[in-house]
Amino acid sequence: AAGVAMWIPVFPVDTVKSRLQTAEGNVSIGGVVRELYGKGGFKAFFPGFGPALTRAVPANAATFLGVELAHQFMNKSFGELKK
Numbered sequence: 001a002a003g004v005a006m007w008i009p010v011f012p013v014d015t016v017k018s019r020l021q022t023a024e025g026n027v028s029i030g031g032v033v034r035e036l037y038g039k040g041g042f043k044a045f046f047p048g049f050g051p052a053l054t055r056a057v058p059a060n061a062a063t064f065l066g067v068e069l070a071h072q073f074m075n076k077s078f079g080e081l082k083k
Helices: 002-022 029-045 049-078
Strands: none
Touching: 002 029, 002 049
């Protein structure tokens, strides 16, 4: 859930950043924000949000699995860390 929740505040920022990087000429952040909102409202800041969330679930599951397996391997190889 944390990996999915991370995308909610990050996605609009990433959308604006991508538009700035591909814009021609001298474009400001405010100009990009006004253009996006003017053309599509709030939803314009979340293009491809559904597929990104669909990808986030298995990607985060694989990450957590990898971390857990590495943790188990390290504990078996070097012993448990004493607190």
